[in-house]
Amino acid sequence: MIWRDWNKADKTLLCAAAVFLFSLCLHLQYRESLLAEGFLFCAEAALVGGIADWFAVTALFRKPLGFPYHTAILPRRREAFIKASVTMVQKEFFSRRKIIHHIEKLHVLPMLMDWLHEPATRQQMLQRLMDYAKDFLMNQDRQEQVDMIAGRLRNTLLQASPDEFLAEVGKWMRESGRDKEFLQYVAMYVREYLEQPATKTAILGMLEQYEKECTKSTLELLLAGIAEALDFVNLEEAAEIMQKQLLRLADELAEVDSPLQRGILALFYEKAEDLGKDPEFRSLIAEMKEDIVRELPLNEAVSLAMMNISESFGADSRTDSLPALRKGFLDIFSEEYARCLEMVHTDGRLRHTVEHFLYDIVVRSALHAQNMVGEIVEDVLRRMTDEQLNHLVYDKVEPDLLWIRMNGSIVGSGIGAVLFVMLVLARS
DSSP, X not given: OOGGGSXXXXXXXXXXXXXXXXXXHHHHHOTTOHHHXXXXXXXXXXXXXXXXXXXXXXXXXSOGGGOOTTOSHHHHTHHHHHHHHHHHIIIIITOHHHHHXXXXXXXXXXXXXXXXXXXXXXXXXXXXXXXXXXXXXXXSOHHHHHHHHHHHHHHXXXXXXXXXXXXXXXXXXXXXXXXXXXXXXXXXXXXXXXXXXXXXXXXXHHHHHHHHHHXXXXXXXXXXXXXXXXXXXXXXHHHHHHHHHHHHHHHHHHSTTXXXXXXXXXXXXXXXXXXXXXXXXXXXXXXXXXXXXXXXXXXXXXXHHHHHHHHHHHSOGGGOSXXXXXXXXXXXXXXXXXXXXHHHHHOHHHHHHHHHHHHHHHHHHHHHXXXXXXXXXXXXXXXXXXXXXXXXXXXXXHHXXXXXXXXXXXXXXXXXXXXXHHHHXXXX
16 A cells, blocks of 8 residues: 555555654663653554554454454444434435425415426327327227217107207208208209209290180280281290299309398298297297107217217327317317416415315325335435445444544643653652
């Protein structure tokens, strides 16, 4: 071991030994010198104090010079040291009082709310809700769910009164635009019929029949014959003009939001409202409603919808066949997420409940961690060898232990000087 690898205490002890040898030689050379005798006395006391403290410090960790009695205290008291360390960590560093005191200083709810308002957190929460919804739908008994939903729909429709039924049908047709689509289909169908040559022939026949009914007297027949001979009245031309006019009306009826279409729809809803007040019509609607509801293929429709929903949730977002459905769920979850956060901000009672709940969770978790930390400390210490355990303790207090050894020589020399002075005074 080279000189620079020695610690300060070893160097001090070596110096004390060198000084002792020097003082011994000096005393042997000058036996009658009181100063040489006192110097030897102090050097001897310093060397003894340094050796004693070296022995005491070394005995904490190993057996100095192989001395077996009451040495290697830390390895021999290993179990007691481990238990004391665990108790110190649990009762002092992580005591219940300190844990609760530090948690009380934390503003848990504001920290949580700030975290929940972050866009990244919001996106993660919405995705997690979508995953929960997906798992819920994929793990359900589809046939049981179909029967339940279809049964509830059928009961709801059967319990609806004729007024409610008509009002809901009318509201649905208005809001969905199906009334305009229905008029378009009707106009297109009528137009196809009006374009046929048979329509013109039928109109011509109606005009001829009307002419016969209006010209029964001799004078009317004479005037009609003169007008026909002079080509004043051309029934074929009139039938063609009427056909074109009817086609124009059909085109206008098929045009979305045209004046004719709006007028027809307004008239339809007005007459439907008046008709809904008729008791006989209401009774007829009730009977028709029951027959229609019982004949509706609700189970098939719900089963198809459930299958499409499951396929949509099971598919990748890039190949989703029902993107509007996924977006609808995301919109619902997003609105509910924002509403819950707003309720926590505005509702004082709810805020207090949530804050108390969070505080209780954090305290319970911290107290549970107290035991867990103790178990971790105990497990780590038990895995260490005696040498590792010695180094763990020694490295933390090495400067103090070195000074203890150095102080042995320093204090020993001082005590030696005092004792020598007292001895000299006693001789005199």
